[in-house]
Amino acid sequence: MVKTWIGASCWLLLVCLLSWTPLTHAQTKGCHLVAHLNESPDQVQQAGLVLPRWYDLHHRLLKLLTDRAHCQLTVVGSPWPRSLALLERGEIHLMLTMSYTKEREQFADFIGPHYMEESVLVLDKQYVGKVQDLRDIILLPGSIGVLRDAYYGDEFAALLKDPQFSERLLFAGSLTQKLNMLQRGRVIGMVEDKTQFLEWSRTYPDLAERYVQMLTLYRNPVYIVASKKGVPLELRQRLKQAWSEVYGTPEHLKILQEFGWSLH
DSSP states (O other): OHHHHHHHHHHHHHHHHHHHHHHHHHHHTTOEEEEEESOOHHHHHHTTOOOOHHHHHHHHHHHHHHHHTTOEEEEEEOOHHHHHHHHHHTSSOEEEEEOOOHHHHTTEEEEEEEEEEEEEEEEEGGGGGGOSSGGGGGGSSSOEEEETTOOOOHHHHHHTTSHHHHTTEEEESSHHHHHHHHHTTSOSEEEEEHHHHHHHHHHOHHHHHHEEEEEEEEEEEEEEEEETTTSOHHHHHHHHHHHHHHTTSHHHHHHHHHHTOOOO
């Protein structure tokens, strides 16, 4: 009886070991994901700007995810609105810094949050006295740069329906284009993530002398998302599991700390 039990146990262990090895191989074989980053080195250089540090940090966050999921990663640069359309059609697989909305949930699977974003109004210091709340943008003598198809909270979304408010906005396709508009004097302010504002203030001290952080528009977690059309459900579940395993680990926190990002 004991010999029979030991033999059965050994056989079961052998079956488990044999089944585990092909599964690991199957996870890595053929898993190649294409991810969007809002900039590309060529685009930034053509604009005469410095490639922002967050480009590398975003790339490392993506690698943290795909390495744990046993997938290969290719990163492409394209404007934010175009990448949203590509994600919806399934022509790219991953994006970062996505705020949750019901509309986006129709085509994007929210894999998990990677940091807490705080959108702020950055304004030329000489116009600070004109703005007490968000709607006061209509009182300004110039335009405010915003990222097209970005989500800055419910109040901003509601004000977009007001022609007086929307005509004061100048839409950009990328963060580089938005910063370029500020440098060229095409706008007198912009809506920007707080950590991005602090970063470009260090990189361009001449602009930091002229502009100041004003109102906080929206504070919320932003997510890594996967295309529902381009990424099979089974792989999306694997990505969620992989991100849950690396979220909040020392490696994840180290990336965030380098840029001053927070999980809370």
